[in-house]
Amino acid sequence: MNRPQREAAARRIMEQSPPRVPPELYADAVRRGGRVLRRRTAVRRLLWVVLAAVVVAFTVWALTVRPWVEPPSETTPPVTGWEGW
Amino acid sequence: MRDRQVSPGARRAREFQAFVAGAAGRLLHAATLLTAEAPDDNPRARRLLAVSLAHTYAYWDQLHGDDPYDRTRQYLATRFAREAWHRHGGGLGRGRRRPAGRLGGLTPQERLILVLRLYEGVAEEQAAALLGLPVERVRTICDRATATLLHPPAEPSRPVAEPKAATS
Numbered sequence: 001m002n003r004p005q006r007e008a009a010a011r012r013i014m015e016q017s018p019p020r021v022p023p024e025l026y027a028d029a030v031r032r033g034g035r036v037l038r039r040r041t042a043v044r045r046l047l048w049v050v051l052a053a054v055v056v057a058f059t060v061w062a063l064t065v066r067p068w069v070e071p072p073s074e075t076t077p078p079v080t081g082w083e084g085w
Numbered sequence: 086m087r088d089r090q091v092s093p094g095a096r097r098a099r100e101f102q103a104f105v106a107g108a109a110g111r112l113l114h115a116a117t118l119l120t121a122e123a124p125d126d127n128p129r130a131r132r133l134l135a136v137s138l139a140h141t142y143a144y145w146d147q148l149h150g151d152d153p154y155d156r157t158r159q160y161l162a163t164r165f166a167r168e169a170w171h172r173h174g175g176g177l178g179r180g181r182r183r184p185a186g187r188l189g190g191l192t193p194q195e196r197l198i199l200v201l202r203l204y205e206g207v208a209e210e211q212a213a214a215l216l217g218l219p220v221e222r223v224r225t226i227c228d229r230a231t232a233t234l235l236h237p238p239a240e241p242s243r244p245v246a247e248p249k250a251a252t253s
Contacts, residue, residue: 019114
């Protein structure tokens with residue numbers, strides 16, 4: 001037997017006696033798939049909530065601390081009483 | 086807002102139902118060949134197919150024109166390969182009973198390649214890419230599996246090196 005003949009024979013053996021499709025298969029797949037979809041939606045929502053919380057926290061921190069304002073110098077002591085020279 | 090929420094779900098459900106009605110028979114047959122179970126008693130194959138179909142359902146809106154049958158088959162094959170690997174790696178002590186189905190004399194990998202190549206007609210290159218094997222290896226395993234299927238060794242526990250395949 002050459003290769004195509006052997007492959008055809010193997011194919012014929014495999015094609016025999018197909019199983020019956022259980023009627024609940026569709027509902028089962030939709031139930032499982034729907035669970036995955038819902039979980040994914042929940043995760044995405046949670047990530048958005050976390051992102052929003054981070055943005056709000058950063059804004060509040062920036063407005064209270066104002067890191068862009070130059071802090072008053074602390075190294076030079078204030079000069080007082082120079083008029084007396 | 087409500088319409089936008091409902092209609093994609095309804096459309097997905099309708100399309101998916103049509104897809105399952107058309108493809109489930111062939112996919113279940115392939116899955117039953119993979120698990121080497123009897124056609125009328127195939128709980129593993131049913132579960133494998135249900136999980137694969139669920140995956141396709143969950144990613145239905147992100148297929149972007151891909152064939153859902155291809156995607157389901159891919160997922161089914163890789164999942165079976167993973168399960169077989171875990172079984173083989175961790176389950177030697179469980180006692181390896183010989184599966185009852187027609188392909189029961191073959192190893193899981195031989196069944197997987199035989200089903201993908203001959204039953205499903207997947208090209209050698211695609212099957213090799215899917216399983217992460219070199220093309221030559223896929224061809225060798227396919228030939229060996231075909232030979233074992235056509236001429237089952239007399240002793241089921243000791244697969245003999247195939248003298249008939251060498252004549253090709």
